[in-house]
Amino acid sequence: MPFEPLTHEPAVEPGQAVEIARDLVVIPNHGVDLVPNIGVIGGAHSVLVVDTGLGPRNAEKVLTFAAEQARGRRLYLTTTHFHPEHAFGAQVFADHATYLVNSAQAADLVHKGPAYLDMFRGLGTPVARNLEGVDLVAPDVVYDEAHELDLGGRIVRLAATGRAHSKGDQVVTVPDAGVLFTGDLVETGQFAIFPWFPPYDTDVSGQRWIEVLRRLDAAGPDLVVPGHGDVSGRRVLTDVREYLELLRDETWQRRDSALPEETIAAEVEALMIERHPEWEGRDWISKGVGCLCAEHSGHETASAGETAESPSA
Template sequence: MNALRIPQSRQLRAAIAGPAPIPVSAVRPASLCRSVAIGVALVLASALGCAPAFAAGKDVSKEKVINPAYLTEVSPGVHVIEDRQQIFLVPNVTIIVGKDAALVVDTGLSVKSAQLVLQTARKLAGNKKLYLTLTHFHPEHGFGAQAFKGQATIIYNRAQREELIKKGPAFRALFADKLNVAEAMKDVRLTMPDVVYDTEAEIDLGGRVVKLNYYQAAHTLGDQVISVPAQGVVIMGDLLETKSFPIMPWFPDLADTDVDPLNWREIFRKVAATNPKVVIPGHGRIGTVADLNEAAQHMDVAREEVARRCAAGNDLATIQKELTPILEAQHPDWDLKDWIAMEVQVYYERLCRK
């Protein structure tokens, strides 16, 4: 019996070995300075004088290596290597184990991190079949995927694969050049999936079914929501950073203006409607449906306030100046405050540009 199920009309299989890894090119974005914080949830980059400064994050690990000592079981068979120290460029990594197979979600930035994740998965799953998938293409979440090639069946949604092909080399250069991780990324080769799907896929791990859903663009073009419906577990990637303002990248110099806050909000609605018990974010502490609802409420307020000021004829600079402190004051305990101005810009671009 095939444990991986994709509705036939939505299925697209790669060659069994998948395309060869993409060698990292010398591509450089037109403006690295403006783009330094893309996809990074926890970093203090203000020293560069050009990027949002983050309120959270500790640069205590030059190698940006995931720490398996922080492995915790958040639901039966669902294990998370937590981003407990909030180390810059270290995400939460999830390993879901069934009777017959296991699924790994995200690998970390480097091959070294991914090897540690693979070792941890093997300790949990033994010789069971392995699958790997990624929440989205950003480097700190999936650039270690090559460690799993030949060890696991790698699954992306089609949009995620295409975004990796299009943007991956420039993001690799950006992170290596401006975020002081060139050494950690020196062996990285962008890795293609063995299987891709269009909108949904399902993996029966043996007594534990995992769903993969692509709901169209939000934080990136290819964000993926992974869930264990029977247990009320959902993995959000960077669609949610608990107790943090959303990261909405808007960087024309990298041809990266794909963020869609309106659909992002709709994804929150869909996920919250399932009333999950455990919500695993891209970075930060494990959350609940209350965190989803709080983040959704913030997005509603931001959208409505930008739209109202647009209708009154205010320009972007005026709206940012007025609205940024208002939104910050509503959540004084949230991190990533320096992303508020860009969030306002994204809503302005989506709602106000003629």
């Protein structure tokens, strides 16, 4: 979610798809704002699509591409979380695929989907145009913590991580290929996206996010497909976690000295840009500081309760 109106077309480009493992294709976003990385994972009898792109027209392109890849195999769709560029094209798949997500994400879609639709329509003409005709459809199958999907000779594991980037984050693992789809829990080449919009949306948690990344890293994937940015090795999980830890530590240190949030944001932003001058999305740093300031008040007692919610990942 950029803050400046977007002037470019947030277009998914299936022609640029790359096979990163056997029968496992990623349509890369090539760093284009509001375009996610999209996965098409094949097995002997079924194919799973991960994320739809922004709005029905992008999703049509994804569906056409996936159907070509599938060559008659059954189609499934899942989405990493409810944010518009990841999930607001699901309607297009309705008669063609079984749509499957975790229950927390399904709840996000119901409770927050309409407000996000309004908010995103304010992000400029190309975005608004792509959101014309969006219909927020309910998933066909909902699971709570984890779900194993058999594609035929290939099991794909879907797992709710518990609240982090959003309340309903989900990761998708392809164990035989060592591939992990993280949604927006990981971005490469940019500062972590904190959708911290008080009072409307305060679900993002920097603290829980750090713990989720630790668990994902412990599972030892070989390849990580982030929500946005280049497909990377496992190392990116550490890079993002270390950024979040530094953001937290620098924010909390200043909070302990009772500095006002604006001062903290300005100082921490300068520090983080100095650390990662090549990263984009600098607006997200102060959003992260805001989130972590809110989490600071409870941090002494937080550790006991932090792991209580959805331990799976």
